Amino acid sequence: MTATLTAPPARGDERLARQSAFSRLAGRPEIGALVGAVVIFILFFVVAPPFREAPSIATVLYQSSLYGIPAVGVALLMIGGEFDLSAGVAVISSSLVASMTAYQLSVNVWVGVLVSLVVALAIGLLNGYLLVRTKLPSFLVTLATFFMLTGLNLALTKLISGGVATKDISDIDGFASAQAIFAQSFDVGGVSLRITLLWWIVFVAIATWVLLKTHLGNWIFAVGGADASARAVGVPVKKVKIGLFMTVSFLCWFTGMHILFSFNTVQSGQGPGNEFLYIIAAVVGGCLLTGGYGSAVGAAIGAFIFGMTEQGIVLAGWEADWFKFFLGAMLLGATLLNVYVRRRAETRK
Amino acid sequence: MTTSPATSGTAIDTLVTVDDVSLSFGSVRALVDVSLHLKRGEITALVGDNGAGKSTLVRCISGIHRPDAGTISLDGREVHFRNPEEAREAGIETVHQNLALVEDLTVWQNLFLNRELVHRFGPFALLDRRGMQRKAQEMVAGLAVNVPAVKSRVRRLSGGQRQAVAICRAAGFSSKLVIMDEPTAALGVQETARVEELILRLRDEGHAVLLISHNFAQVMRLSNHVWVMRAGRCVGGRRTAETTGEEIVALITGAKSA
Numbered sequence: 001m002t003a004t005l006t007a008p009p010a011r012g013d014e015r016l017a018r019q020s021a022f023s024r025l026a027g028r029p030e031i032g033a034l035v036g037a038v039v040i041f042i043l044f045f046v047v048a049p050p051f052r053e054a055p056s057i058a059t060v061l062y063q064s065s066l067y068g069i070p071a072v073g074v075a076l077l078m079i080g081g082e083f084d085l086s087a088g089v090a091v092i093s094s095s096l097v098a099s100m101t102a103y104q105l106s107v108n109v110w111v112g113v114l115v116s117l118v119v120a121l122a123i124g125l126l127n128g129y130l131l132v133r134t135k136l137p138s139f140l141v142t143l144a145t146f147f148m149l150t151g152l153n154l155a156l157t158k159l160i161s162g163g164v165a166t167k168d169i170s171d172i173d174g175f176a177s178a179q180a181i182f183a184q185s186f187d188v189g190g191v192s193l194r195i196t197l198l199w200w201i202v203f204v205a206i207a208t209w210v211l212l213k214t215h216l217g218n219w220i221f222a223v224g225g226a227d228a229s230a231r232a233v234g235v236p237v238k239k240v241k242i243g244l245f246m247t248v249s250f251l252c253w254f255t256g257m258h259i260l261f262s263f264n265t266v267q268s269g270q271g272p273g274n275e276f277l278y279i280i281a282a283v284v285g286g287c288l289l290t291g292g293y294g295s296a297v298g299a300a301i302g303a304f305i306f307g308m309t310e311q312g313i314v315l316a317g318w319e320a321d322w323f324k325f326f327l328g329a330m331l332l333g334a335t336l337l338n339v340y341v342r343r344r345a346e347t348r349k
Numbered sequence: 350m351t352t353s354p355a356t357s358g359t360a361i362d363t364l365v366t367v368d369d370v371s372l373s374f375g376s377v378r379a380l381v382d383v384s385l386h387l388k389r390g391e392i393t394a395l396v397g398d399n400g401a402g403k404s405t406l407v408r409c410i411s412g413i414h415r416p417d418a419g420t421i422s423l424d425g426r427e428v429h430f431r432n433p434e435e436a437r438e439a440g441i442e443t444v445h446q447n448l449a450l451v452e453d454l455t456v457w458q459n460l461f462l463n464r465e466l467v468h469r470f471g472p473f474a475l476l477d478r479r480g481m482q483r484k485a486q487e488m489v490a491g492l493a494v495n496v497p498a499v500k501s502r503v504r505r506l507s508g509g510q511r512q513a514v515a516i517c518r519a520a521g522f523s524s525k526l527v528i529m530d531e532p533t534a535a536l537g538v539q540e541t542a543r544v545e546e547l548i549l550r551l552r553d554e555g556h557a558v559l560l561i562s563h564n565f566a567q568v569m570r571l572s573n574h575v576w577v578m579r580a581g582r583c584v585g586g587r588r589t590a591e592t593t594g595e596e597i598v599a600l601i602t603g604a605k606s607a
Contacts, residue, residue: 213475215465225451232449233463234434292453
């Protein structure tokens with residue numbers, strides 16, 4: 001008795017390290033997605049022999065990066081408590097604006113690229129501004145911009161180019177350098193990789209760094225988790241939300257540039273539907289639809305799961321139509337798994 | 350009026366003086382010529398019925414509302430806060446009724462939300478996570494608060510522990526005045542006792558505490574001074590030691606005038 005009283009417990013550090021390593025791991029938002037990714041990888045590795053070859057993996061990674069880049073922004077936005085249904089169409093809007101600006105005005109494609117960046121950021125700003133100003137849920141605000149952009153994409157493309165696709169811009173000045181940035185391929189050990197894979201890694205790294213290492217990251221978690229509380233301690237909630245919408249727009253723009261410079265032309269009807277893929281990637285990756293919880297790495301794993309499934313189904317020789325079914329099933333499975341993992345992590349000491 | 354706060358506001362130990370403050374929302378006169386003062390190292394209770402204007406007054410002091418007329422002084426200087434941020438910088442902290450905690454963040458993240466410690470590298474600012482954890486630990490230990498670990502998420506804490514975290518946050522960062530809106534309304538008996546201890550400790554450390562409470566026993570137990578509000582007016586002030594619960598109730602209901 002006296003012994004315990006005379007020996008003061010080494011309080012500070014002991015208290016800091018009381019959570020076990022396991023519960024900290026299980027408490028990570030991306031852990032469920034990681035388990036899912038491993039399972040799906042093993043599944044296709046077993047059932048689809050071509051899946052085991054390096055070029056297939058390269059294709060999977062490329063496909064994943066196309067979902068993954070916008071999903072980084074969508075994940076940040078979701079952690080911040082909102083979501084963006086206009087993201088899928090905004091990708092195509094960006095490529096349309098860049099392509100038609102360069103072609104119709106006969107200017108260097110970089111002019112088009114910059115104009116479309118401004119337009120894209122303006123769309124994000126509009127989404128964010130409408131949200132904080134009207135206090136409508138982001139579902140409604142971005143559903144409205146989703147339909148408006150879908151209509152604008154089709155109508156303006158027809159009005160300006162006279163068709164459903166933009167003209168080929170591959171012989172316009174600056175195309176080669178823009179392609180080098182947004183859409184080049186390079187060889188690694190005889191396997192051709194696309195540059196989007198590198199950009200994807202860069203964006204995930206930046207997002208992770210912001211979330212975990214900067215005060216902005218703290219604010220994003222706070223506005224998503226409890227925006228009234230965040231406001232009460234002086235976090236600039238509106239600026240954070242608008243900034244997040246603009247981040248999504250930026251990443252959509254980037255993806256749009258990739259599409260433009262890898263195909264030279266853009267179909268104005270593309271895009272709708274992809275916003276759900278980004279959202280699902282984020283949710284499968286452990287982001288909470290209600291905000292305040294999630295990670296960029298998780299969203300990347302979520303996108304990778306899609307890339308694998310999409311290619312895996314083809315390589316296994318199954319009917320490609322099954323992809324959508326798997327998408328839904330995976331979403332359900334991943335969500336349930338995340339809820340389960342989260343509860344375990346919370347109740348465990 | 351027996352007490353004239355405007356004249357006693359010049360005393361050295363007076364921290365906050367509210368002088369003839371009025372505020373209307375449209376046709377509703379929420380505050381009418383309210384005058385009162387709070388002293389350093391004292392717990393001042395603000396009581397009154399629902400809708401008497403307690404919260405509105407507190408919101409004026411903490412920078413959420415700006416009075417239509419009248420002045421608020423802090424440390425003898427007139428202050429005109431345009432937002433809660435400015436009030437906070439001046440040393441006025443509020444423990445909101447809903448606590449303003451983010452459940453999915455950890456205790457230390459909540460303590461430092463929007464006051465993050467950072468390492469600066471040119472234009473970059475990296476969070477000093479270890480520094481914040483250490484400091485949070487000190488803040489929690491300093492108030493001997495019963496919080497499991499500063500790394501645990503607020504979601505895992507009990508109501509009393511959450512209240513303690515919110516009070517810790519308000520008490521830290523060299524605040525002069527801590528405003529508490531119904532700090533124990535949602536707590537059990539034991540947790541209420543703990544939080545009351547905490548409030549007394551804040552006072553002993555020299556903070557001024559402004560306590561809004563409907564719990565008369567608590568007001569009589571904790572406070573040094575009581576101000577009573579009725580229908581937007583401050584109808585009287587008493588030293589707690591020189592009054593009774595009955596007198597306060599009479600003032601609140603208007604059965605007795607000051």
